[in-house]
Amino acid sequence: MKGNSDKKKDDDQAAVERIRKSRITHVDVLDLARLVIEGNRAALSRAITLIESQHPEDQKNSALLMRSVLPHSGKSFRVGITGVPGAGKSTFIEAFGTYLTGQNRKVAVLTVDPSSESGKGSILGDKTRMELLSANPDAYIRPSPGSGNLGGVARKTRETIFLCEAAGFDTILIETIGVGQSETAVHSMSDFFILITIAGAGDELQGIKRGIMEFADLVLVNKADGENIQRAKLARQEIARALHFFREQQSGWTAVAEVCSALESTGITEAWNVMLTFQERSLGSGWFTQNRNNQTKWWLNETLKDELSQAFFLNPKIQKMLPGLEEQLLKLEISNTEAAKKLIGIFRISE
Amino acid sequence: MKGNSDKKKDDDQAAVERIRKSRITHVDVLDLARLVIEGNRAALSRAITLIESQHPEDQKNSALLMRSVLPHSGKSFRVGITGVPGAGKSTFIEAFGTYLTGQNRKVAVLTVDPSSESGKGSILGDKTRMELLSANPDAYIRPSPGSGNLGGVARKTRETIFLCEAAGFDTILIETIGVGQSETAVHSMSDFFILITIAGAGDELQGIKRGIMEFADLVLVNKADGENIQRAKLARQEIARALHFFREQQSGWTAVAEVCSALESTGITEAWNVMLTFQERSLGSGWFTQNRNNQTKWWLNETLKDELSQAFFLNPKIQKMLPGLEEQLLKLEISNTEAAKKLIGIFRISE
Numbered sequence: 157m158k159g160n161s162d163k164k165k166d167d168d169q170a171a172v173e174r175i176r177k178s179r180i181t182h183v184d185v186l187d188l189a190r191l192v193i194e195g196n197r198a199a200l201s202r203a204i205t206l207i208e209s210q211h212p213e214d215q216k217n218s219a220l221l222m223r224s225v226l227p228h229s230g231k232s233f234r235v236g237i238t239g240v241p242g243a244g245k246s247t248f249i250e251a252f253g254t255y256l257t258g259q260n261r262k263v264a265v266l267t268v269d270p271s272s273e274s275g276k277g278s279i280l281g282d283k284t285r286m287e288l289l290s291a292n293p294d295a296y297i298r299p300s301p302g303s304g305n306l307g308g309v310a311r312k313t314r315e316t317i318f319l320c321e322a323a324g325f326d327t328i329l330i331e332t333i334g335v336g337q338s339e340t341a342v343h344s345m346s347d348f349f350i351l352i353t354i355a356g357a358g359d360e361l362q363g364i365k366r367g368i369m370e371f372a373d374l375v376l377v378n379k380a381d382g383e384n385i386q387r388a389k390l391a392r393q394e395i396a397r398a399l400h401f402f403r404e405q406q407s408g409w410t411a412v413a414e415v416c417s418a419l420e421s422t423g424i425t426e427a428w429n430v431m432l433t434f435q436e437r438s439l440g441s442g443w444f445t446q447n448r449n450n451q452t453k454w455w456l457n458e459t460l461k462d463e464l465s466q467a468f469f470l471n472p473k474i475q476k477m478l479p480g481l482e483e484q485l486l487k488l489e490i491s492n493t494e495a496a497k498k499l500i501g502i503f504r505i506s507e
Numbered sequence: 508m509k510g511n512s513d514k515k516k517d518d519d520q521a522a523v524e525r526i527r528k529s530r531i532t533h534v535d536v537l538d539l540a541r542l543v544i545e546g547n548r549a550a551l552s553r554a555i556t557l558i559e560s561q562h563p564e565d566q567k568n569s570a571l572l573m574r575s576v577l578p579h580s581g582k583s584f585r586v587g588i589t590g591v592p593g594a595g596k597s598t599f600i601e602a603f604g605t606y607l608t609g610q611n612r613k614v615a616v617l618t619v620d621p622s623s624e625s626g627k628g629s630i631l632g633d634k635t636r637m638e639l640l641s642a643n644p645d646a647y648i649r650p651s652p653g654s655g656n657l658g659g660v661a662r663k664t665r666e667t668i669f670l671c672e673a674a675g676f677d678t679i680l681i682e683t684i685g686v687g688q689s690e691t692a693v694h695s696m697s698d699f700f701i702l703i704t705i706a707g708a709g710d711e712l713q714g715i716k717r718g719i720m721e722f723a724d725l726v727l728v729n730k731a732d733g734e735n736i737q738r739a740k741l742a743r744q745e746i747a748r749a750l751h752f753f754r755e756q757q758s759g760w761t762a763v764a765e766v767c768s769a770l771e772s773t774g775i776t777e778a779w780n781v782m783l784t785f786q787e788r789s790l791g792s793g794w795f796t797q798n799r800n801n802q803t804k805w806w807l808n809e810t811l812k813d814e815l816s817q818a819f820f821l822n823p824k825i826q827k828m829l830p831g832l833e834e835q836l837l838k839l840e841i842s843n844t845e846a847a848k849k850l851i852g853i854f855r856i857s858e
Binding site for chain 2: 215218219222223226227229230311315449452453455456459460461462463464465467468469481482485486488489490491492493494495496497499500503504505
């Protein structure tokens with residue numbers, strides 16, 4: 157005779173099988189939420205796929221899923237990571253993630269890449285980029301949602317953070333891809349922000365990243381190994397000096413510069429200690445919570461803009477009116493602003 | 508006794524004085540439009556200030572102004588110009604603009620700089636940056652509209668193009684400031700797009716500009732002077748080879764790489780000849796008009812998104828409801844998407 161625990165296992169297995177189906181029903185969602193909260197990894201992956209779906213029915217179910225999962229989220233340390241090209245960001249995440257699991261942390265690695273062509277391609281890419289970490293039972297790697305506008309991709313990544321937290325991941329690493337695009341979005345969902353650089357990245361390159369330097373909490377000079385150690389240390393000094401010229405951050409934290417070698421796994425403990433110090437201080441000062449609240453408001457704003465424009469452009473009356481007004485515009489009979497005001501008036505009183 | 512022409516001059520002078528007032532009336536706008544079309548420079552400057560104004564009354568008058576001016580616009584060659592940091596973009600515009608006025612062209616130089624703190628500061632900045640050109644009677648330099656979001660700044664620059672064209676400027680140079688931000692916007696209002704670079708700008712820097720290289724019609728390797736000539740020529744060759752790897756542009760044009768020295772004003776004629784060839788071909792193939800039509804549609808889309816979000820966030824009911832929903836969000840009682848859908852429903856049925 158089977159015991160209660162065996163019975164539950166069988167039931168869960170059946171539920172997991174059911175929710176693997178291509179479309180999820182309303183009833184499945186409650187099962188899915190429960191399994192995510194219990195830390196079931198297959199359920200977590202399925203839940204993320206659900207929130208990434210553009211299908212209207214899936215979007216309704218996503219809302220229910222998020223509502224069920226939200227009260228269990230929020231209890232992690234969220235670390236945003238960006239890097240100058242060639243600084244070895246992937247290698248760093250591999251070394252850092254592995255270190256964290258050694259500290260009994262459960263680590264989720266998420267990526268924001270608006271140029272990503274397809275989720276599936278990226279999964280393979282990420283598994284190759286982070287071979288050790290992807291085989292680690294305490295780590296969960298999820299590539300960027302499929303291509304789309306940056307806002308949409310980033311919003312889904314933010315909801316993925318909540319799902320991972322509900323599933324018990326206590327450290328979330330959020331990686332940016334590309335230069336100068338996704339940093340603001342990732343910064344707006346992180347508690348702590350790291351910029352990875354290298355010695356001799358070049359003045360001009362540093363200039364490009366200056367905007368990012370201004371909101372980094374930690375600048376790590378990577379590749380401090382072999383003959384490169386001295387140069388890396390000099391670069392660190394220079395950056396540390398430069399950081400003093402930036403205005404103080406709202407958090408009251410002064411950005412720190414350190415060296416590390418992701419290849420030799422040196423400097424990782426020191427970097428993590430910096431993060432723990434930040435976390436302790438910002439929890440103490442109230443900044444940690446205040447920052448998360450600011451982020452919640454910022455994202456509401458972004459969501460509103462996205463949803464508004466979606467509702468507008470998919471509105472049948474607008475779709476019917478648009479071509480005629482475009483004609484008038486092309487004939488220079490009407491200005492952009494005038495055409496826009498006309499259409500918005502129609503949108504607001506239509507069904 | 509005064510002649511008719513003297514009478515008109517006096518009337519115009521009086522009209523110009525009147526429209527210099529801080530706020531313009533509905534009647535003034537028709538005068539203003541006429542004076543702009545007649546090529547009155549003080550009127551042009553006033554008209555641009557009017558369209559840049561955020562005041563609701565000014566915005567109504569701007570719509571009337573643009574409607575009166577639009578049929579007289581469109582008849583110029585619009586050249587977008589971007590550059591890698593340190594490539595000497597300002598010096599190039601100075602040399603190129605001066606050359607063009609020597610070819611009996613009337614040149615307007617506009618700038619898109621979303622980070623510009625104040626219009627007034629920039630005017631001084633631009634006059635210093637382009638000393639010769641700003642004293643040239645056939646050139647008109649107008650700095651970026653005051654700070655704001657990129658979309659808003661760029662839309663106003665696009666309307667400024669129309670105003671300058673109506674005022675008789677037949678060549679419009681639109682300059683980007685900053686890296687990787689305003690290029691798409693400027694490209695979307697240009698007939699022809701130039702990327703200025705230098706020898707040894709570095710692989711990584713080139714990588715950053717790769718996205719821009721893909722839509723450049725002409726890549727100019729600047730600073731081909733003194734001991735640097737040979738290096739510039741080599742860089743040109745390399746870029747020319749690289750350009751072959753990009754997919755063919757929609758226009759059917761294959762991007763060209765040339766060297767120039769803005770300092771010594773060499774290579775400017777050659778660059779201009781490339782532009783004239785492009786213009787002739789694209790007028791012949793129909794691409795010129797098709798591209799402008801595509802741009803008009805693209806900008807309508809941008810305008811719609813901006814106006815929509817403005818109407819939404821300034822709506823009194825939304826402003827009243829927002830704080831309560833933010834509270835619910837902070838307590839994790841509701842998701843972003845749910846809150847957004849609720850507010851959008853209210854917006855659409857409210858006055």
